[in-house]
């Protein structure tokens with residue numbers, strides 16, 4: 001969407017007001033009068049990931065690694081995203097591993113790219129692939145493995161109502177795909 005097609009804040013607040021009226025409630029009563037503005041501020045936070053470029057975040061790399069070529073694993077990065085089918089919360093954790101090929105990246109950057117992709121409308125399968133692909137594109141490592149486990153409130157808090165169910169997705173590239181030993185080493189680290 002081009003910038004000029006993008007609705008402004010007042011339009012989005014009006015849309016929230018419409019939803020409140022549609023529920024049967026009165027958007028002008030005391031408890032609801034500020035709600036459209038609050039919802040828009042919350043949505044700005046939920047969807048701020050569209051403003052950032054994950055590959056740019058990863059682009060500062062370090063080459064003084066003394067030839068380090070073992071697996072690097074960041075475990076259990078918590079994230080909150082929203083499913084693109086219901087705009088319902090997806091709450092989970094990410095495990096990210098790679099085996100470098102001469103270059104490493106600051107570990108906080110790995111956590112930040114999870115955050116950037118989470119703060120968009122998502123499906124978990126796509127988010128898993130996006131994280132792995134961004135690391136693969138920027139670092140050209142020997143391999144990348146990404147596993148996400150998350151609870152989808154569109155199925156735990158509504159619809160089929162199955163609390164306690166989580167979805168596990170993974171994307172393995174390079175040696176994580178080709179070498180059963182490497183894949184197993186990574187998977188054994190995830191509880």
Ligand SMILES: [Zn+2]
Pocket residue numbers: 083084085086087088152154155
């Ligand atoms: Zn959903």
